[in-house]
Amino acid sequence: GAEGFFEVVGRSFGVLFGVCIYPYALLFLGLSLYAERTKEEQVVDPSSLIKFYDEYKKLRIVIASEAVIFLKSEENYVQIHYSDQGRNKKFVLRSSMRALEEQVVRHGLVRCHRSYFINPDYIKMIRKEPSGVVVAELKAEGYESIPISRKYQEEITRLL
Numbered sequence: 001g002a003e004g005f006f007e008v009v010g011r012s013f014g015v016l017f018g019v020c021i022y023p024y025a026l027l028f029l030g031l032s033l034y035a036e037r038t039k040e041e042q043v044v045d046p047s048s049l050i051k052f053y054d055e056y057k058k059l060r061i062v063i064a065s066e067a068v069i070f071l072k073s074e075e076n077y078v079q080i081h082y083s084d085q086g087r088n089k090k091f092v093l094r095s096s097m098r099a100l101e102e103q104v105v106r107h108g109l110v111r112c113h114r115s116y117f118i119n120p121d122y123i124k125m126i127r128k129e130p131s132g133v134v135v136a137e138l139k140a141e142g143y144e145s146i147p148i149s150r151k152y153q154e155e156i157t158r159l160l
Helices: 002-042 097-106 150-159
Strands: 050-055 059-064 067-074 078-086 089-093 112-114 114-117 123-128 134-138 146-148
Touching: 002 050, 050 097, 059 089, 067 097, 067 134, 097 112, 097 114, 112 123, 112 146, 114 146, 123 150, 146 150
Parallel strands: none
Antiparallel strands: 050 059, 067 078, 067 114, 078 089, 112 114, 123 134, 134 146
């Protein structure tokens, strides 16, 4: 009979499925669990992220607060200097320092000049130039000194 043939074919498909599909299913499950575990380890605390919006309230870039080195104002733009995996990067945002001030101060950046906010963690030293201007030397390579206004000198010195 016909029943014997269909039983054999049915069992054959069962064995074929068990031999060919189960190992791949288990491998896929194991790899997805591994990927989830490594992704959890790389997750940055969302509260430490600074979201930068432009003048139209449109989100332009999100950076971990500890990666931001300093902000520099130039007319209607703000340059955001940050470190990305050990490399210095810059993002130009059409916004004002006043619009960003509340958020960046909440994340630990400090105003050091009318045109600058700085991350105190990146200050190597503060020194006075022969001209009398006080500047902050940065730990990050490739940057010029950042000026510190008299108005902010005491607060910056206290943070170091």
